[in-house]
Amino acid sequence: MKKKKTAVLLLNIGSPDSYKVSDVRRYLHQFLFDGRVIELPAFFRFLLVYGIIVPFRVFASAKKYKEIWTSEGSPLMVYSEQFKQKLAGVLEQKADVFLAMRYGNPSIRLVLEQMKKNNYTELIICPMYPQNASSTTGSSVQKVFSIVKNWVNIPAIKVVDTFWDHPMYLQSMIENARQYQPETYDHVIISFHGLPLKQVYRSHPGKTCADLNCVAEINDDNYYCYQSACYLTAEAIAQGLNLTTDNYTIAFQSRLSKNWLEPFTDDVLEALVKQDKKKVMVICPSFVADCLETIHEIEIEYGEIFKKNGGEKLFLVPALNSNDAWVERFSNLIFE
Incomplete structure (x- = not known):
């Protein structure tokens, strides 16, 4: 043989x-x-x-x-x-x-x-x-x-x-975030890399995400829908961290135009400050390794925006990286 x-x-x-x-x-x-x-x-x-x-x-x-x-x-x-x-x-x-x-x-x-x-x-x-x-x-x-x-x-x-829906990935994400005590923050943002709406819709031709209720379910018609995968990933992580819908927001970063998935992460941060939520944790489930989009965009750029608008602490949960x-x-x- x-x-x-x-x-x-x-x-x-x-x-x-x-x-x-x-x-x-x-x-x-x-x-x-x-x-x-x-x-x-x-x-x-x-x-x-x-x-x-x-x-x-x-x-x-x-x-x-x-x-x-x-x-x-x-x-x-x-x-x-x-x-x-x-x-x-x-x-x-x-x-x-x-x-x-x-x-x-x-x-x-x-x-x-x-x-x-x-x-x-x-x-x-x-x-x-x-x-x-x-x-x-x-x-x-x-x-x-x-x-x-x-x-x-x-x-x-x-x-x-x-x-995104595999128990081994979700367990790793939940354990990784839990060690930084999300319950001690005013709010948690679960931020995904953005995509143009046109590209998202191409995964289920002829139907929009609203038609297929992609923010709430995944089925044969929207199996490859990026937005659906993001929302269900976030919900699973939030559930594992015992976060209620009032405690977290799903958002999308790295946009190049307004015709991308919303809400935009930077806009959400500005809105949170106005709600007097000044300590915010950010989890980025799109990235298994830290990179420009996490370290610079979230931690540095959005951190500056957050503090400029009156926020006190924006904490980026490190990616899984080479976690054993x-x-x-x-x-x-x-x-x-």
Whole structure:
């Protein structure tokens, strides 16, 4: 009987190689030119990305990356590598573990080329995005398949499904937040990465989230709805933390226009201050590793907005990162 050789491929969004403007520019070009990120024909996407968005954003983005950069590098890369190393230790007898980024380095193409040399009989693809979105899960998985389809020997392939509702993920999120005593705060915001409404609706063509009641349920029609996954994730976490509906708010960050999922996290923060809620905790279930969107956007940018408007304390719950319990649980989750 042939011996099975399994490879686990962890995928995340990526980070620039450094906070230098040239590296950030390269990263933004690659990220924003993805047709699943900006859903426009290539010609118009090129004009928008290369002519407008990147030239206007690159210097500000480089400054933000510089402010969160560590001696070891990008936080996302540092935490992802730590997670990979711990997972490899847990799975030592079952699989080899690899890490690739959808944009930037280590690139999916480069890592797959390394894996190809080992002639694995099984490939387990693990998009590290708890909630499904075309611009994250869809883009990452599509990139892997676009490369592997050209191999002579194609292994058995398994894609780990989005795990927002998996008890092991939810238990990890709840335990992680509980240690920071959410009950001692005036309010908790459960903040998810935002998406354009147009992209959300594309997951259930012909019907809006209002038509399908996506904020309250998930079914066959809206199984891949990002908004539905976010609301049900938040409700499960809130229930695990014994939060009532008065104690927490679901919100969405990182918007690029008003036609994105609402309410917006920064608007919610300003409203909370007006309600005399001056100690606020923020949980970010979209991110399993801390990154620009958590450390800078929430902790630094929104922290400044909150205090400027009269708030006293805005606390960001750290992501799961390389939490030992999370690593152990994830090692079981991917083999179910």
